[in-house]
Amino acid sequence: MMQKKTVKPIVFGSIATIGLAVLVVSLTFQTNGQSQGRNLTRRKNEIIRIIQERGDLDTKLRRRVMAARTAAELESLFEATEAAQLRRIPFDGQRCYQVLKDLCAMGSRRSGSEGMRKQREFLNRYFTQLGGKVQLQSFDIRHPVNGSRVTMHNMIVQWHPQRKKRVLLCAHYDTRPFPDRDPDPSKRRGVFLGANDGASGVALLCGLAHSMGELKGSYGVDFVFFDGEEFVFDAEVDPYFLGSTEFAKSYRNKPPSYQYRWGVLLDMVADEQLQIYQEINSWKYARPIVQDLWAVAKKLGVIEFRPQRKHEIRDDHLPLNEIALIPTCDIIDFDYPRPGLRTSYWHTQQDSVEHCSAVSLARVGWVVQEWLRQLN
Structure with a gap:
C-alpha cells in the first residue's frame, strides 16, 4: 500500500511533466515557425523593393520571389539576380x-x-x-x-x-x-x-x-x-x-x-x-x-x-x-x-x-x- 501510494503520484507527476514539456515544445515550435514565417515574408518584401528600385523587377521575377519557401532558397534567388545585374554594369x-x-x-x-x-x-x-x-x-x-x-x-x-x-x-x-x-x-x-x-x-x-x-x-x-x-x-x-x-x-x-x-x-x-x-x-x-x-x-x-x-x-x-x-x-x-x-x-x-x-x-x-x- 505504501508503495502504491508512493508510486502513483510519481507516475502521475511524470505524465504531467511530460505533457507539460510536450506542450512547451509544441508552443515553442509554433512560435518559432510563426517568427520564421514573418521574417521570410519581410525579407521577400525587402528584396522585391530593392529590385524594383533598381528598375529590374518584372511580374515573373516577383512571382519567383514570393514563391520561395525557405530563406536559403530566397537568398539564392536574390544572389543570382544580383550576379545578373553586376554582369550588365561596366564597373567591377x-x-x-x-x-x-x-x-x-x-x-x-x-x-x-x-x-x-x-x-x-x-x-x-x-x-x-x-x-x-x-x-x-x-x-x-x-x-x-x-x-x-x-x-x-x-x-x-x-x-x-x-x-x-x-x-x-x-x-x-x-x-x-x-x-x-x-x-x-x-x-x-x-x-x-x-x-x-x-x-x-x-x-x-x-x-x-x-x-x-x-x-x-x-x-x-x-x-x-x-x-x-x-x-x-x-x-x-x-x-x-x-x-x-x-x-x-x-x-x-x-x-x-x-x-x-x-x-x-x-x-x-x-x-x-x-x-x-x-x-x-x-x-x-x-x-x-x-x-x-x-x-x-x-x-x-x-x-x-x-x-x-x-x-x-x-x-x-x-x-x-x-x-x-x-x-x-x-x-x-x-x-x-x-x-x-x-x-x-x-x-x-x-x-x-x-x-x-x-x-x-x-x-x-x-x-x-x-x-x-x-x-x-
Whole structure:
C-alpha cells in the first residue's frame, strides 16, 4: 500500500511533466515557425523593393520571389539576380565589395588603432601596385578623452601627377570609436566595423583605381583618404573632420603647383537599399558638379540617384568647400537602410557587411567613372 501510494503520484507527476514539456515544445515550435514565417515574408518584401528600385523587377521575377519557401532558397534567388545585374554594369562592384569585406575583417579602424595601421599598409600596397603615387600627410592631435598624442595620417594617391588641372576624389577611412547610437545600450561600447560608414567609400576608390591609368584628357586625379573624420567620444563637444580640415588648411596656406577644379566625397555608398539624394550643402557650394553627376546617372539609367534635394549633412566636404574653396559634392545615402524607418543602421552594430551590396558599389562607381571620362 505504501508503495502504491508512493508510486502513483510519481507516475502521475511524470505524465504531467511530460505533457507539460510536450506542450512547451509544441508552443515553442509554433512560435518559432510563426517568427520564421514573418521574417521570410519581410525579407521577400525587402528584396522585391530593392529590385524594383533598381528598375529590374518584372511580374515573373516577383512571382519567383514570393514563391520561395525557405530563406536559403530566397537568398539564392536574390544572389543570382544580383550576379545578373553586376554582369550588365561596366564597373567591377564585386571587386569593391571584396575590399569592403577585407577592410571590415581588420576590425575597428579608428584613428591611431592597429586596425587603422593595417588598413593603411593594405591601401599603400594596393595603389602602389596599380601605379599610384602614394604619400602621407601626417599631423598630431590630442586624444579627447585622456589627452595623449594621437598621430593621424591622411593618405594621398596621385594619378597622372604631371597634369595641373586636377579632380579630388575622397573618403574618410577611419571608423567611429564605438557604435554609440545602437538601439541596444549594452552594445554602445562594442566594436564598430563601419562597413558602409567608413569602408564603402574606400572600397569604391579601390575599384576606380583600376581605370585611372587609362584616364584620358587634361585632368589628373587625386584620391585622398581622410583620417579623423569622426574621432568622437562625446558627440556634443569633440570636433569632427580633423583630417579634411588639416588637408584644406594646408591647400589654402601652402598652395601647390596644381589646382583642384572639382571634388567628390564618397560616403555611405554601399547600402543594399540605395537611394542617393542631392545633399543640400553640396547644392549650395558645388551645384554644377551635382547637376553633372545626376545627369550622368540619368543617362546611364542609374535611378538610385534621385533628382531631389534632401538632407543637410555636415561632412568632410565642408572644410573643402569653406576653407580650401574646392567645389565639392557629397555623394551619400543617409537613409540607411531606407527612408521612412524609425531606426537607422548609422553608428550601430548593424552597419555591417551583410547590409551592403556589390550592386550598389557598382552603380555608384559606374556614375563617377563615366563622369570622370566626360571631363574636358
